[in-house]
Amino acid sequence: MSPVKKSIRTQLAAHYAVIKNIHIRDLFIQDTHRGKNYSRHLCGLNIDYSKNIISAETLSLLVAWAIASNVEESTRAMFAGEKINVSEDRAVLHTALRSKRDQYLKIDNIDVIAQVHAELDKMEQLVISIHDKSHRGWTNKSIDTFVNIGIGGSDLGAKMVVDALVDYRLGETRSFFISNIDYQVIESLQKTINPETTLFLISSKSFHTIETITNATTLIAWMQQLGCNDLHKHFFAITKNRDAATEFGIKPDNIFSLWNWVGGRFSLWSAVGLPIALAIGFDNFKGLLTGARAVDEHFLQTPLENNIPVILALIDYWYADFFDAQTHAFIPYDESLKLFPDYLSQLFMESNGKSVDLHGHFIEHKTMPVTWGSTGLNSQHAYAQLLHQGTHLVPIDFLVPLTTTGNRKHHEILLANCLAQSRALMQGATHTDPNQHCVGNRPSTTILYSALTPHTLGALIALYEHRTFVQGLLWQINAFDQWGVELGKKLAVELYQNLTGKKVAGDLDSSTQNLIELYTKSRQ
Ligand code: F6P
Numbered sequence: 001m002s003p004v005k006k007s008i009r010t011q012l013a014a015h016y017a018v019i020k021n022i023h024i025r026d027l028f029i030q031d032t033h034r035g036k037n038y039s040r041h042l043c044g045l046n047i048d049y050s051k052n053i054i055s056a057e058t059l060s061l062l063v064a065w066a067i068a069s070n071v072e073e074s075t076r077a078m079f080a081g082e083k084i085n086v087s088e089d090r091a092v093l094h095t096a097l098r099s100k101r102d103q104y105l106k107i108d109n110i111d112v113i114a115q116v117h118a119e120l121d122k123m124e125q126l127v128i129s130i131h132d133k134s135h136r137g138w139t140n141k142s143i144d145t146f147v148n149i150g151i152g153g154s155d156l157g158a159k160m161v162v163d164a165l166v167d168y169r170l171g172e173t174r175s176f177f178i179s180n181i182d183y184q185v186i187e188s189l190q191k192t193i194n195p196e197t198t199l200f201l202i203s204s205k206s207f208h209t210i211e212t213i214t215n216a217t218t219l220i221a222w223m224q225q226l227g228c229n230d231l232h233k234h235f236f237a238i239t240k241n242r243d244a245a246t247e248f249g250i251k252p253d254n255i256f257s258l259w260n261w262v263g264g265r266f267s268l269w270s271a272v273g274l275p276i277a278l279a280i281g282f283d284n285f286k287g288l289l290t291g292a293r294a295v296d297e298h299f300l301q302t303p304l305e306n307n308i309p310v311i312l313a314l315i316d317y318w319y320a321d322f323f324d325a326q327t328h329a330f331i332p333y334d335e336s337l338k339l340f341p342d343y344l345s346q347l348f349m350e351s352n353g354k355s356v357d358l359h360g361h362f363i364e365h366k367t368m369p370v371t372w373g374s375t376g377l378n379s380q381h382a383y384a385q386l387l388h389q390g391t392h393l394v395p396i397d398f399l400v401p402l403t404t405t406g407n408r409k410h411h412e413i414l415l416a417n418c419l420a421q422s423r424a425l426m427q428g429a430t431h432t433d434p435n436q437h438c439v440g441n442r443p444s445t446t447i448l449y450s451a452l453t454p455h456t457l458g459a460l461i462a463l464y465e466h467r468t469f470v471q472g473l474l475w476q477i478n479a480f481d482q483w484g485v486e487l488g489k490k491l492a493v494e495l496y497q498n499l500t501g502k503k504v505a506g507d508l509d510s511s512t513q514n515l516i517e518l519y520t521k522s523r524q
Helices: 003-019 024-030 056-068 071-079 112-131 156-164 183-192 210-225 242-248 271-280 282-301 308-322 340-352 384-389 408-427 454-474 483-499 510-523
Strands: 039-042 045-048 145-149 174-178 198-203 235-239 255-257 327-332 370-372 396-401 444-449
Touching (some): 003 056, 003 308, 024 408, 039 308, 045 454, 056 308, 056 454, 071 454, 112 282, 145 210, 156 271, 156 340, 156 454, 174 271, 183 210, 198 210, 198 271, 210 483, 235 242, 235 271, 255 271, 271 282, 308 454, 327 340, 340 370, 340 454, 396 408, 408 444, 444 454, 483 510
Parallel strands (some): 145 174, 145 198, 198 235, 327 370, 327 396, 396 444
Antiparallel strands (some): 045 444
């Protein structure tokens, strides 16, 4: 660590020793305009970070840490297509996916923007042909059902957006997402859809993910058993590995391209987002892209002290490194965002759940906490007790719409509860009975948005993407590789051989050996 960074961390530690004894309540008393002074508006999002354990001095020291962590230079490098994913020697350009057509960016002498817009045009053509009913199935029926076959970044983002924007659905269509290998998922789908009117999207950047390929193979066989004599009318692929998709049997015209500079968990803006465009129409999909682009412009152009993704990432860093926060909860008071916590789990924990820095050195301090969450008010009847009176410090993001198209009374009760939770967690309540006493001083950030439109959702997702990137910079982590997931996949192939008797188990631990024997005995 450089002498400058050591000095800043020493100052942060000294500041922590003071502010940890100050109650957030007192910070509000000291600054009667704190609510407004620690709020920012960004692309339809009102971000209130005033109920955090921070002062002007805190933010000043944290911004100094951001500067010492080269946040501005690294941000410019990312947008410029430099290979900041150092362990895989790749650029990181999910921002290019929502670029304007007239922008220009070359990577390895290839015009990236032209590539992006060629795929967007191809996506638009498919969406149009489905909705104008010119694209028909093998029995000449029009398509009304979309099945995405993919997992991780090839599933979570698109599924979350399709679910969130249900009010923007185009026509009478339905979407399904098949990710797990558990056959129950396939059985349930087969009972639900009409194969003659269904389009299947095999979404896999590598086209090697065994659960995705197995699910696709099973569904192709099912279609053939039902008499489908033209699979090309029903199966498309989204992948970087065009050769593998072609070898699998997908015709070239039915393959949408990805590139190695698109990380899976950052890919919903690409053809991985085809389920979104099919569900809500291409104009609304472009609204999602435009919202994200607006946040990109804010992130790239705004000085650190007013840069929202940077501020939120700095507060995350402050809690992880100085308050030893082990987890962070995301609680949307919005059923439209019920899948958002799951999506954020991959975004945050697959990006920054690491212990080696950009230079291959082990990191001596804490990095990414565990992220979790679910919708409110249900949270209040499940784990709010721990949040209010537990022994863990759990920073929280609350997300809530200001308006509703539904019942006003229901919405006002929902909003009142969301605001009450953040106030109660901050304020606490003194009581002579220790069982009823709430210390408070439990931090949260509240994000309010007027309504969850495609533009607003695009902005919200981009805000979290850039927050993830900046967290990585503050911990000097490469947020864009995921080597940790490979060992489990490798062992699964070996144990599959053992389970199916194709290979005698080698020197397994006695637990795994015993569990395999239980299975093989159950088969006898
Ligand atoms: O979880 C590991 C991972 O590689 C993710 O990064 C990725 O989104 C997912 O698996 C699926 O990979 P693919 O799109 O190559 O099937």
